[in-house]
Amino acid sequence: MRPIIYLMALNEALQQEMERDPTVFVTGEDVGQHPPMGVTLGMLQKFGPQRVVDTPISESAILGLAVGAAAAGLRPVVEIMFLDFLFVAFDQVINQMAKMRYMFGGKAKLPIVVRCPCGGGYQMAAQHSQSLEAMLCHIPGLKVVMPATPYNAKGLLTAAIRDDNPVFCLEHKKCYTMAGDVPQEQYELPLGIAEVKRPGSDVTIVATSYMVHEALKAAEELAGRGIEAEVIDPRTLLPLDMDTILKSVRKTHRVVVVHEAVKFCGFGAEIAAQVAEAAFDALEAPPLRVAAPFCPVPFSAPLEEAYLPNAQNIVEAVSSVTPAKA
Amino acid sequence: MDIPREKLIEMYERMVTIRQFEEGAAGLMRDGRIKGFIHLYAGEEAVAVGACFTLGKDDYIASTHRGHGHLIAKGGDPKNMYAELFGGRDGYCHGKGGSMHIADLDLGILGANGIVGAGPPIAVGAAFAAQYKGERGVSLCFFGDGATNQGTIHEAMNMAAVLKLPVVFICENNLYGEYTRQDRHQTVKDIAERAKAYAMPGVTVDGMDVLAVHETVGEAVERARRGEGPSLVECKTYRYFDHQGVGDGVADRSAEEIEEWRAKDAIVRFRRHLIQTEALTEAEAEDIDRRVAARIEKAIAFAEASPPPTEDELLTDVYA
Numbered sequence: 050m051r052p053i054i055y056l057m058a059l060n061e062a063l064q065q066e067m068e069r070d071p072t073v074f075v076t077g078e079d080v081g082q083h084p085p086m087g088v089t090l091g092m093l094q095k096f097g098p099q100r101v102v103d104t105p106i107s108e109s110a111i112l113g114l115a116v117g118a119a120a121a122g123l124r125p126v127v128e129i130m131f132l133d134f135l136f137v138a139f140d141q142v143i144n145q146m147a148k149m150r151y152m153f154g155g156k157a158k159l160p161i162v163v164r165c166p167c168g169g170g171y172q173m174a175a176q177h178s179q180s181l182e183a184m185l186c187h188i189p190g191l192k193v194v195m196p197a198t199p200y201n202a203k204g205l206l207t208a209a210i211r212d213d214n215p216v217f218c219l220e221h222k223k224c225y226t227m228a229g230d231v232p233q234e235q236y237e238l239p240l241g242i243a244e245v246k247r248p249g250s251d252v253t254i255v256a257t258s259y260m261v262h263e264a265l266k267a268a269e270e271l272a273g274r275g276i277e278a279e280v281i282d283p284r285t286l287l288p289l290d291m292d293t294i295l296k297s298v299r300k301t302h303r304v305v306v307v308h309e310a311v312k313f314c315g316f317g318a319e320i321a322a323q324v325a326e327a328a329f330d331a332l333e334a335p336p337l338r339v340a341a342p343f344c345p346v347p348f349s350a351p352l353e354e355a356y357l358p359n360a361q362n363i364v365e366a367v368s369s370v371t372p373a374k375a
Numbered sequence: 376m377d378i379p380r381e382k383l384i385e386m387y388e389r390m391v392t393i394r395q396f397e398e399g400a401a402g403l404m405r406d407g408r409i410k411g412f413i414h415l416y417a418g419e420e421a422v423a424v425g426a427c428f429t430l431g432k433d434d435y436i437a438s439t440h441r442g443h444g445h446l447i448a449k450g451g452d453p454k455n456m457y458a459e460l461f462g463g464r465d466g467y468c469h470g471k472g473g474s475m476h477i478a479d480l481d482l483g484i485l486g487a488n489g490i491v492g493a494g495p496p497i498a499v500g501a502a503f504a505a506q507y508k509g510e511r512g513v514s515l516c517f518f519g520d521g522a523t524n525q526g527t528i529h530e531a532m533n534m535a536a537v538l539k540l541p542v543v544f545i546c547e548n549n550l551y552g553e554y555t556r557q558d559r560h561q562t563v564k565d566i567a568e569r570a571k572a573y574a575m576p577g578v579t580v581d582g583m584d585v586l587a588v589h590e591t592v593g594e595a596v597e598r599a600r601r602g603e604g605p606s607l608v609e610c611k612t613y614r615y616f617d618h619q620g621v622g623d624g625v626a627d628r629s630a631e632e633i634e635e636w637r638a639k640d641a642i643v644r645f646r647r648h649l650i651q652t653e654a655l656t657e658a659e660a661e662d663i664d665r666r667v668a669a670r671i672e673k674a675i676a677f678a679e680a681s682p683p684p685t686e687d688e689l690l691t692d693v694y695a
C-alpha cells in the first residue's frame with residue numbers, strides 16, 4: 050500500500066488489466082494524446098494507438114463501436130469526457146447496450162466499461178456538472194458504480210473490466226485528486242457490496258460518490274454533539290447491496306440518504322422506498338433525503354454553492370430526526 | 376460587393392472589440408477573478424464579423440462553446456457578457472449560464488452551447504419557424520471542424536436541404552478539435568465538400584479575410600432568403616489561445632504553426648486594407664482601438680460590480 054491519487058488509481062487499474070488481458074482497449078475523445086482528466090495518462094506511449102484509441106467527436110459512434118467490439122469478443126473501456134455528453138448517444142446505451150443480452154435470448158455478451166466524470170463544484174454550469182446516475186439505474190441491463198476513494202476506484206474498475214456485462218463507472222470530478230492508500234498489486238472489489246465507512250448506533254447515513262466525504266465530515270460534527278452516525282457507501286448503485294443498509298437501519302432506526310443529484314426521482318428515493326418496504330417496523334423517524342434542489346446546475350458561484358448538498362445540510366437533516374443526547 | 380465605408384469601419388471596430396474582449400477575459404481568468412470553462416475566440420474574428428454582418432436583427436444565429444465572438448458580432452453588449460462571466464445578475468443569463476450558455480433571443484442569439492454539435496439542428500428549427508410564418512429571416516449556425524463528426528450536423532444539413540430551409544451552415548475550421556488535429560479526426564481536408572452529400576452549395580473561404588467571409592456568406596444568405604435552401608461555408612481559421620483556458624496555444628500545436636497563422640492576423644490585415652484603400656487613416660484606426668479599449672475597461676468594471684443572483688433565485692424559471 051502507498052498513497053496515490055484517485056485518477057492514478059484508475060490509471061493503474063486500466064494499465065494492469067491491459068497488461069493481463071490483450072482484449073482490453075481504451076477509447077474516447079483525446080484519451081491518447083491529451084487525456085482530459087489525466088486518467089489515461091502515459092497509456093498511449095505504453096500500449097500504442099491500437100489499444101489506446103483517440104476518436105473523433107462522435108459519442109454515438111464511440112458507444113456503438115464499444116457495443117459492436119464487445120459483441121465480437123473485445124473488452125472496450127470507453128471514456129465519455131463528461132457524463133453530460135452521454136446523452137448525445139443514449140440510444141446506443143439504452144436500446145442497444147443494455148438490451149442485447151436479454152433481448153437476444155442470452156446469446157450476446159457485452160463486457161463494456163463506460164467511464165464518465167460527473168458532478169459539480171467547478172462553475173462548469175448546466176451541461177458539464179450533472180449527476181445523472183439515477184437515469185442509468187432506471188435501465189435494466191446496466192450496472193453502475195460510483196467509487197469515492199482511490200482504493201475503491203482501483204478495485205471497482207478492475208472488477209468492472211472483468212465483468213461480462215456493461216458497467217458504468219461514474220467518477221466525481223472532486224475525487225480525482227484525492228489521495229488514499231492503494232495496493233500496488235491488482236485486486237477486485239466485487240460489485241454489489243457496500244462499505245461501512247464509519248460505524249455508529251444512532252442514525253444511518255447512506256451517501257454516494259463525493260457525498261461520502263461530506264457525510265463523513267457531518268458524522269464528525271454530529272459526534273461532537275453526541276450523535277453517532279453510521280456512514281455507508283453503497284459503492285455500487287446497481288446491483289445495490291440493500292442488506293448492509295437494512296442491517297444498519299435495524300440497528301439505528303433512522304436513515305438519511307445523501308446524493309448530489311436532484312432529489313426528485315433520485316437514487317435516494319429508491320433506497321428510502323426499499324427501507325420503508327423492508328424495515329418499516331424498525332424505523333423511528335421518516336427516511337430523509339439530502340440532495341440537490343430540482344433545477345439545472347447554475348453557473349454563478351454562490352448559486353452553485355447553494356445548489357450542492359454539503360456536510361451542513363446533512364447535519365441539519367440528521368438532527369431533525371435524531372434526538373440530541375449531549 | 377461594395378460595402379459602404381461606415382459599415383467597413385463598423386466591421387473593423389467589431390473585430391477589435393472581440394479581440395479585446397477575449398484578451399480582457401483572459402486577464403480576468405489569469406487573475407482568478409472569473410472561473411469555469413472559457414474557450415476564447417481570438418484569431419477567428421473575421422469569421423464571426425464577416426458572417427454576422429450579412430444578417431439583420433430578425434435573423435438568428437446558433438453559436439458554440441467558443442461563442443463570445445459570435446455574440447459580439449451579432450450585437451451582444453460586452454457589459455452584459457462580462458457580467459455573465461462573473462456570474463452576475465446583470466449577465467445575459469442573470470449569472471445562471473456562464474460563458475458556454477450566453478444567449479439573447481431579442482438579438483436573435485439562440486445561445487452559445489456546451490454540447491458540441493447541438494446548435495445546428497436548433498438553427499434548422501428557427502429557420503423552419505421563419506419559413507412557416509412566411510418571414511424572410513434566415514438562420515446561421517456556427518460549428519467547428521471537430522463538430523462536423525457529430526451525426527447531429529449531418530442530420531441538420533439533410534433536413535434543411537430536403538425542407539429547403541433558410542439556413543447557412545458555417546464551419547469554423549481552425550484545424551483542431553480540442554487537441555486533435557483535423558487529419559487525425561477526419562479524412563476530408565475541405566469540409567465544404569460534405570455539402571455534396573446534401574446537394575447544396577459548399578464553399579471554402581479564407582477565414583482570416585473578413586471581406587471574403589462576408590461576401591461568401593452574403594451570397595448564401597441571399598440564396599436562403601430567396602427560398603433556395605441551405606448552403607455550407609467553410610472558413611479556414613485559427614485560434615490563438617489554448618482550446619480551453621488562457622494558455623498560449625502551444626499545449627497541442629507548434630510555436631511555428633502559431634506564428635505562421637498570427638502572421639495572417641485578420642485584424643492587422645483588414646486594418647492595412649482599410650488604410651490602403653483610404654477608408655481609414657492610421658490615426659482614425661488608433662482612435663478606434665483606444666475607444667474599444669475604454670469600452671472594454673468600463674464593461675469589466677460594470678460587470679465586476681454586478682451582484683450575483685441571490686439564493687432565492689435558485690428556483691426561478693423552474694416550471695414544474
Ligand SMILES: Cc1ncc(C[n+]2csc(CCOP(=O)(O)OP(=O)(O)O)c2C)c(N)n1
Nearest residue numbers: 134441489490491519520521522551552553
Ligand atoms: C457532445 C460533446 N462532446 C465533447 C465535448 C467536449 N468538447 C468541447 S469543445 C470540443 C472540441 C470541439 O472542436 P471543434 O468543433 O473543432 O471546435 P473548436 O473548439 O475548435 O472551436 C470538445 C471535444 C462537448 N462539449 N460536447
Ligand SMILES: [Mg+2]
Nearest residue numbers: 519520551552
Ligand atoms: Mg476546431
